[in-house]
Amino acid sequence: MLDVIRAAGTISRVGLINATGFTGATISTLVRKLIDEGLVVETGRAESTGGKRRVLLQLNHTSRYAVGVHLDHAGITYVLTNLGGSVVARLARAGAGAEDPSTVVARMAAEVSALIDGVDVERDRVLGLGLVSPAMRQWEGYPLDRALEQATGLPVVLDNDATAAALGEHWSGGIGGTATSAALYMGTGIGAGLVINGITYRGTSGNAGEIGHVCVDANGPVCWCGGRGCVEAVAGPAAVVASALAHPELRLELKGVSVASDFAAVSRAARRGESAALELLERSARYVAVAARTLANLMDLEVLVLTGPGFAIAGAVYLPVVREELERAFFSRAAHPVDVRLSRSASTAPAIGAAALVLQSELVPLNEGLRLPENLAAAEPAPLPLP
Amino acid sequence: MLDVIRAAGTISRVGLINATGFTGATISTLVRKLIDEGLVVETGRAESTGGKRRVLLQLNHTSRYAVGVHLDHAGITYVLTNLGGSVVARLARAGAGAEDPSTVVARMAAEVSALIDGVDVERDRVLGLGLVSPAMRQWEGYPLDRALEQATGLPVVLDNDATAAALGEHWSGGIGGTATSAALYMGTGIGAGLVINGITYRGTSGNAGEIGHVCVDANGPVCWCGGRGCVEAVAGPAAVVASALAHPELRLELKGVSVASDFAAVSRAARRGESAALELLERSARYVAVAARTLANLMDLEVLVLTGPGFAIAGAVYLPVVREELERAFFSRAAHPVDVRLSRSASTAPAIGAAALVLQSELVPLNEGLRLPENLAAAEPAPLPLP
DNA sequence: GCAGATTGTTAAGTCAATGAAGAAAGGAAG
DNA sequence: CTTCCTTTCTTCATTGACTTAACAATCTGC
Secondary structure, eight states: OHHHHHHHSSEEHHHHHHHHOOOHHHHHHHHHHHHHTTSEEEEEEEOOSSSSOOEEEEEOTTSOEEEEEEEOSSEEEEEEEETTSOEEEEEEEEOOTTOOHHHHHHHHHHHHHHHHHHTTOOGGGEEEEEEEOOOOSTTTTOOHHHHHHHHHOSOEEEEOHHHHHHHHHHHHSSOTTOSEEEEEEESSSEEEEEEETTEEEOOTTSOTTOGGGOBSBTTSOBOTTSOBSBHHHHHSHHHHHHHHHHOSSOOOSOOSSOHHHHHHHHHHHHHHTOHHHHHHHHHHHHHHHHHHHHHHHHHTOSEEEEESHHHHHHHHHHHHHHHHHHHHHOTTTTTOOOEEEEOTTTTTHHHHHHHHHHHHHHHSOGGGSOOOOOOOSOOOOOEEOOO | OHHHHHHHSSEEHHHHHHHHOOOHHHHHHHHHHHHHTTSEEEEEEEOOSSSSOOEEEEEOTTSOEEEEEEEOSSEEEEEEEETTSOEEEEEEEEOOTTOOHHHHHHHHHHHHHHHHHHTTOOGGGEEEEEEEOOOOSTTTTOOHHHHHHHHHOSOEEEEOHHHHHHHHHHHHSSOTTOSEEEEEEESSSEEEEEEETTEEEOOTTSOTTOGGGOBSBTTSOBOTTSOBSBHHHHHSHHHHHHHHHHOSSOOOSOOSSOHHHHHHHHHHHHHHTOHHHHHHHHHHHHHHHHHHHHHHHHHTOSEEEEESHHHHHHHHHHHHHHHHHHHHHOTTTTTOOOEEEEOTTOTTHHHHHHHHHHHHHHHSOGGGSOOOOOOOSOOOOOEEOOO
């Protein structure tokens, strides 16, 4: 319901009737409830279609907020977004380093407070805190979400970068009401987040969208995952950096500090016009494009967004290549195109996506999503034969 | 609800409470309704867990039936299945050939009647007719489903082979209650059907699961779809047959009659021990396995079933190769394995799947499935500024 | 045979959504 | 301006799915 209003931007009650299939009566009461809660406002009138003019509705963007946190090796990024997913405050601080978990949590809580107070948003308008973090090194077993919940007093939602980014694009990226979209995320590796009918698809063990290990060359080099020719091994950021280091003409300031910073260095070199660097990126782009086509064919995608720090810096190289591949070879292109776009906020996508997770989880009732996994095989005692 | 009973095989009311999350009261009334309708029967008691013993429930397999029809170039296959998806009658007849659509429909109606009457099943216990057919040549525009509905007096459901086969395996293949499963279907080409949480995923334009055009070699030969190195172009049945025809040692009785029969000939040769034929199939299997890994990684699959006429005859070659690939290189194998199996009824899978479509559509209420695609962008007149 | 545990049913209440009826707002023809 | 029609939006009684609470029915163990 809210998702439909969000997708449309501006819509009337009659528009909602058509979009949702509910009856006028239902829409009427539902909309009034949303208006009473302050989530929706009436913003104007449409031209008449022969009778009474329609009243137009919009999300009340300033009625609720969400905090998104991207915890990474390099640093911690905080954003505060409004109901529309727009960033209203931003903060970047040092990463966790070797600090003690509880110390970091305390610091994060303080920094979140600073973020919220800095723009004078009332605390009770903040719905919660979304957190995106890589599989954390020595934090094994530490209940990060519980601790943060305690320390900040906000509900905490956890997820991975690609899934969060996909939801962030769905929520705020102007994707509209498309049924199936995906976000290609390039950070240290390559991942994909999948959004189907407005809800994220995570798969059996939360690893859906592992596009990094899609095979693009059955006879290619062996990947650490056990397969051959995975995109990540052939064309991921680490592979690009490795090629650059091995390249005779490319003696950049690559010191193997981190994959992310070295990949950025290669991208800068390409932008400066160094053809060797550009070639490396274009080669990578061709493989990534092939993996994107594979994904689009399997899921019958409508929208694909390139996002994450990797595409923030090198998106200009990748976008045309991926777009061309899908225009030329997407299987269902006769039925519909795949809209390939570059995120407008690729570098902060994880943090924004983390905030979107909160908006989604707090505002979309469960029954509008997919049902919970059914815990079958519930202990059943042995059956006895009938008398 | 019915799906949970089906998945469990035998389950008590308390088991249903745990599996569905509903309360005892709800289960009680719901189960009584199902028993009154004859869909479910009480079949025994479980051992006590300290108090009253649980009453065990099962689907009443003989209470309802469904007809599945596979309309193909080679012939028409009919099956009648019971509520459990087991075949109780089977019929194979000549294909449509160049006959007039209305003639074929009349013949099909007669053959369906013969099928049902042959095993003395009451007509009103037959829920409907599922139909699987390839994109039909000159039948363009003919309302096949409506005509069949008229001629047989049964509700008709249409779908494609791979999707139907996947649902058939989900319903009757002993897959149980797994959340995500897929069927790899090999007929004239290669396709995949996806079942997520018991409902089929079709994608934006009904083309989801187009695994035939997953890329397994970014530098491979150009496929008719526009891409390079698609599995179907590199290792599909047609590619295997083409290699066999070009092979110097393999002068089989291949006359290029049809891909299906020629692929079967190659498979028979391999089974006879002709090493050249076996090598061709094993090469194909390696590529198919790689595509299967790609699919499993993207969807985070739990179960993958090989089915369709292609695997019916050559499954023994493909199964171990696919299984090995997924055991060795499936990304999430640490979290859970992918159960790869060969369908027990691979050759009739489309027909059985067609029947399963009926069981699903007639018995699983809409609200338990995914919601309908929302037709957004409903004509909205131009907005006027606020006064 | 009785206490305590467990299973299953019934009855009353809640909540989301609906259909039917009407109120409110506008346009067009006289 | 009045009358009539269309369209939008609301109100209200009803339905259906589900829940809580109380109770009835079985079974085990002592």
